[in-house]
Each structure stands twice: as C-alpha cells, then as structure tokens.
Amino acid sequence: MDTERLYYRDSYLKEFRARVTERDAEGRRLYLDRTAFYPASGGQPHDTGFLAGIPVVDVVDEGNRIAHITAGPVSGVDVEGSLDWERRFDHMQQHSGQHLLSGVLVRQFGFPTVSFHLGEEISTIELERASLDTKMVAEIERQANRIVTENRTVAISFQEASAADGLRRPSERDGPLRIVSIDGLDRSACGGTHVRATGEVGPILLRRLERIRGNVRIEFVCGMRAVRRARADFDAISAAARALSATLDETPALVSSQIEALRSAEKDRRKLAGELARFRGRELYGATSPDSGGFRRAVQMLPSGSIGDVLRVFAQGFTSGPRAVLLVAIRNTPAVLFAVSQDSGLHAGDTLRRVLARHGGRGGGAGMVAQGSVPTVEALDALCRELSEL
Numbered sequence: 001m002d003t004e005r006l007y008y009r010d011s012y013l014k015e016f017r018a019r020v021t022e023r024d025a026e027g028r029r030l031y032l033d034r035t036a037f038y039p040a041s042g043g044q045p046h047d048t049g050f051l052a053g054i055p056v057v058d059v060v061d062e063g064n065r066i067a068h069i070t071a072g073p074v075s076g077v078d079v080e081g082s083l084d085w086e087r088r089f090d091h092m093q094q095h096s097g098q099h100l101l102s103g104v105l106v107r108q109f110g111f112p113t114v115s116f117h118l119g120e121e122i123s124t125i126e127l128e129r130a131s132l133d134t135k136m137v138a139e140i141e142r143q144a145n146r147i148v149t150e151n152r153t154v155a156i157s158f159q160e161a162s163a164a165d166g167l168r169r170p171s172e173r174d175g176p177l178r179i180v181s182i183d184g185l186d187r188s189a190c191g192g193t194h195v196r197a198t199g200e201v202g203p204i205l206l207r208r209l210e211r212i213r214g215n216v217r218i219e220f221v222c223g224m225r226a227v228r229r230a231r232a233d234f235d236a237i238s239a240a241a242r243a244l245s246a247t248l249d250e251t252p253a254l255v256s257s258q259i260e261a262l263r264s265a266e267k268d269r270r271k272l273a274g275e276l277a278r279f280r281g282r283e284l285y286g287a288t289s290p291d292s293g294g295f296r297r298a299v300q301m302l303p304s305g306s307i308g309d310v311l312r313v314f315a316q317g318f319t320s321g322p323r324a325v326l327l328v329a330i331r332n333t334p335a336v337l338f339a340v341s342q343d344s345g346l347h348a349g350d351t352l353r354r355v356l357a358r359h360g361g362r363g364g365g366a367g368m369v370a371q372g373s374v375p376t377v378e379a380l381d382a383l384c385r386e387l388s389e390l
Contacts (some may be wrong), residue, residue: 002067008178011092011193015082027073031065036083039066043116044095044192045156049083052076096154096194097201098223101125103186106142106168114215126217132209141206151199152183163375201323205229273359277310281317285324297325299388315339315369327387334380335373338387359383
C-alpha cells in the first residue's frame with residue numbers, strides 16, 4: 001500500500017494519526033498509510049520524532065512507500081506520530097535557503113547549481129564555476145539576504161512534467177511534479193520541506209569555499225544555524241582580541257603582522273641552528289685525532305631523533321675538513337647518516353647502499369652525504385661496526 005506523504009502539502013504539520021499497514025517481526029520497521037515524517041532524499045536528511053511514544057531513528061524512502069525505523073517495537077494498528085519540530089524547521093530553513101541561494105546565483109550571477117547537501121552542522125552548494133573571489137561572495141550573500149528581508153512567498157504547487165516550464169533545472173521525471181516557487185526568483189521541482197516565506201529562512205551566512213572537480217563548493221548556514229555560527233565566530237575573534245590586547249577591528253591586521261613576525265623569527269632560528277650545527281661539526285673535527293692513515297673518523301650514537309637538515313649541516317661541518325669520515329646512528333628509528341670529505345676516496349651513497357643491503361636496510365645518497373634505515377637495532381649495531389672499519 002502506498003504511503004500518503006502529508007509533508008508534500010503541509011510542511012508545518014507536527015503531529016498526525018495513521019494506520020500501520022505492515023511491520024516486521026520485531027515491530028521496529030513500520031509502514032503507515034500516511035506520514036508527516038520526511039525520509040532522507042534530495043540532499044535533505046530524514047526527520048526524527050516519535051511513533052506511539054517510541055523514538056523514530058530513521059525514515060527510508062522505498063519508492064511508493066516509506067519505512068519508519070524505531071528504537072523499539074511499536075504495537076497496535078492506529079498510532080500517533082509527532083515530529084522533532086526543531087530539527088524539521090531547521091531543515092526547512094536550510095533547504096529553502098538553498099533554493100533562494102541557487103536562484104540568486106543563477107539569475108543574478110549566471111552560476112548554475114550542480115548539487116546540494118544538507119548536513120547536521122553545515123550545508124553546501126556546488127557551483128558550475130571554477131573560482132569565486134571574496135568580493136563576489138560578499139555580494140552573493142548580500143543579495144540573498146535582501147531576498148530574505150523582502151519576505152517573498154514560497155509556494156507549493158503540482159503540475160504535469162510535460163507542462164512544467166520555467167524550472168531552474170529541467171526535471172527528468174514524467175507525470176506530476178511537486179514544484180516549489182519563490183516569488184519572482186526561483187521555480188524548482190522538489191519533494192523537500194520548505195518554509196512559507198523567505199523571511200522564515202532567517203539570515204544566510206556564506207562561509208568556506210572549496211575547489212572540487214573543477215567546480216566551487218560553498219559552505220553556508222541559514223536561520224538559527226547562522227546565528228549560532230556568528231556567535232561562535234564572534235567569541236573566537238573576541239578571545240583572540242583579548243589575547244592580543246586589541247579591538248575586534250584591529251585583530252585581523254595584528255594577527256597577520258604577528259604571523260609574519262613569527263615566520264621571520266623562525267627563518268632566523270633555522271639559520272642560527274644551521275650555523276651552530278656547522279660550528280659543532282667543525283669543532284668535533286678539530287677534537288678528533290687522525291688515525292695512522294691521517295683520517296679523522298667519528299661515530300655519534302644518538303638514542304633518539306631524526307635525520308633532518310640540522311644533522312646534515314652538522315655532518316657537512318665535520319667533512320668540510322680534509323680526510324674526514326662521519327657516522328651518525330639514531331637508535332630509536334633505527335637510521336644512519338654517513339658523510340665523507342671530498343678527498344676521502346669514498347662515495348658515501350654507493351658505500352652505504354652496499355652495506356645496507358647486507359643488513360636488510362635501504363637507503364643511499366650523493367657522493368659526500370648519504371642516509372638509510374635498517375629494520376632492527378641489532379642490524380644498526382652491525383652496520384655501524386662495518387662502516388667504522390672502512
């Protein structure tokens with residue numbers, strides 16, 4: 001038996017009575033002769049609420065009928081249903097806001113809507129557009145909110161697909177269509193729930209932009225979501241302003257200057273760290289006694305760390321002196337850095353690669369500096385012994 005969709009004609013219906021036409025053995029999947037519960041469809045999530053006092057946790061569109069999934073078994077033939085109205089009205093605001101936004105975007109800016117998604121916290125519209133700049137986003141938002149304040153009528157009508165003209169997007173369905181119209185702005189085939197006038201959409205706030213599949217995705221919120229988000233944004237900026245001892249208006253510029261100062265300080269820090277590492281490498285070279293062949297060989301065993309720019313600069317400092325060979329082993333990784341001076345007669349990359357292969361490791365490098373890793377600390381110890389004897 002088909003389910004009569006009460007929300008098609010009255011999105012404001014909060015309570016209803018219906019007859020159970022079918023249920024599963026557990027009594028948790030029910031089919032009704034009529035329902036005000038909206039199933040997940042067209043980018044809009046399903047409603048929640050109660051049937052016979054039992055929470056409804058999911059609503060599934062199965063074509064001609066709708067399944068109601070409940071948290072527990074529902075008995076009886078005649079049942080009373082009630083919606084979570086706060087959730088439903090929020091969805092009505094977001095979905096109607098999407099129609100309004102899409103109408104503004106295509107009519108005033110020539111940007112068609114490709115897809116729409118209504119989430120628990122934010123909603124998105126994907127546009128057939130490669131990019132948007134901030135000035136255009138601000139203007140789109142301004143025009144959309146202007147339509148909100150005009151409180152234009154949002155009307156529901158039914159018309160045969162063959163006779164339905166002026167739709168924002170042509171429908172691929174045959175037979176009767178449910179058409180949602182915003183006076184003088186938009187006309188779309190849609191089965192979702194909507195407000196009666198644009199004023200009920202509330203404020204529209206456009207937020208993050210994202211590139212996807214060559215298109216632009218706009219994140220937006222409407223109504224009470226926009227109010228909550230604006231409050232959260234204000235609180236976050238206020239906290240930053242207090243931390244910087246600045247006014248709200250001064251905060252963005254001050255944050256930018258602080259970021260630039262931090263970047264400059266980090267650049268200086270890295271430069272100084274490199275100079276210090278090079279100095280320590282040279283210092284180690286000076287403190288290392290030559291062997292019988294005149295080579296200065298040093299082995300550094302580190303309990304933890306990683307092979308990064310500072311360690312490589314340290315090695316270059318050591319091998320900037322003549323006839324130098326340096327081995328640095330990091331036990332927690334386990335990994336090794338092998339560096340030689342230009343006059344050593346060794347190729348660091350080729351030498352280390354051969355030794356690593358004998359100990360189950362991988363790596364390599366250039367003529368003067370190379371690095372690699374082995375699977376175990378035992379392999380690292382064996383590799384270090386072999387390299388120390390070269």
